[in-house]
Amino acid sequence: MxxxxxxxxxxxxxxxxxxxxxxxxxxxxxxxxxxxxxxxxxxxxxxGVKIGLDDKVINSFLSIGLNALIMSIFTVGFSVIFVYIINKLFLGGKE
Amino acid sequence: MTLKIVITVIIGIISGYFLLPQNILNYADYIIDFGLMLLLFFVGIDIGLNKSVFSRIKAKGIRILLVPFAIISGSILGSAIAGIILKLPFNEAGAIGAGLGWYSLSSILIASYSNELSALAFISNVIRELIAITTIPLVAKKIGFIEAIAPAGATAMDTSLPIISKSTDSEVALIAFITGAVCTFAVPILVPFILNL
Structure with missing residues (x-):
């Protein structure tokens, strides 16, 4: 790493x-x-090819994909909101 | 750009699933590594061409570390809230969010705890990366450059960095690299910590 x-x-x-x-x-x-x-x-x-070739990934996409999608939407959403707040408060907020 | 990215990834997935032989996987990682190096080299040239970047970053100083801090806390809180909807306990949901898009490591870290959760961590962090590469140009345009780093999480230092660099400017690209590096170091510490809460 x-x-x-x-x-x-x-x-x-x-x-x-x-x-x-x-x-x-x-x-x-x-x-x-x-x-x-x-x-x-x-x-x-x-x-994309790597994902498409991995049967395990594709199969789990179909079975737990919706739960995973909900999970990642919230994760990304709150990350953006938190950075937005920090940017406004401490980093000048422009850009 | 977003449309181009979405279409490319979908064509890749479809051709991987239907057309291409399995043995391409042996080369895929080398190709990705090489492509990534080349792109990071270009990102470097972009930064080097804009010499004022460093003084502007210096002016922000230590406050820049607030960006990874915000991404990490936002990710954990977001996944915990999603966990309430999906009826997952806080430690399990939070650990998935703490994967910060680094799907291989986060699923390995969770594997000894539960296979089911490990699979969920893997897929949701793969989706996080897919969401990142598709929404970064949009977030940069509609919300702001710094905010465009947020979807990327730990991948802000590698796979998402070229997209951030293209959608924002050299200053934000450099902040993204620093953010990605901090997130990358945080994942192996945070995932086991939250899982054991």
Missing amino acids: TTRLLMYLGIIVLGGLIGAKVKLKEKFIKRLGSLQTACLLFLLFIM
Whole structure:
């Protein structure tokens, strides 16, 4: 877990250094957005494939999916509400 | 963006279920790891291009840690309330919420307590991640950038980070990474703790 965290951090820092120090071509910077989108959608597709291939996951989706959905809607909902409150109270509330 | 994401994930699930052979799974994790690294690298470049990010984050200082704190308490309270509806005791429901979207670890942590609860933890945290990747662009647009970190929970430092970065700005992307890291460390501590309450 810690090694993963460090690895992710290392890669972001590496990208950050390149973004800050290396003079990147304007063209590349403009393309960065669509490159990210393409990568992201591909990654999400593979994540979907992984879920679709896992019979156990698909079967439990059908049996306990509704309960799990209720659970996660409340979990996400209250997370957003709490961050909203904290943002308004302590972080300036803009954005 | 949300629509694109939803459609892509659904096409992935359908092709995984109906079309693709099982042995693709052997490669899926490598592909995901590689794709994730590439995306995190791009997120880094984005942050590096906006040099003012660090001074703005510094200005907020330690208060930034309030974001993971809010996500963790909101998640546990939210799942506890859902537990009342589903007639689950507080410790069981709360432990699922404390999984913060990290479905593999949270289900493992709960496995020794009960298989049934472990499966519920797994699926509801998978759904949390699915909700996160689909609603982050919407929350960013309709509610706010900081709030867009909330659905992600522990995945704000990896799988959800590229989406947060695309839907918000470099400053929020950096806050998201910090938030995800704090949440990631909290999961293995909180899940057993709440389960034993």
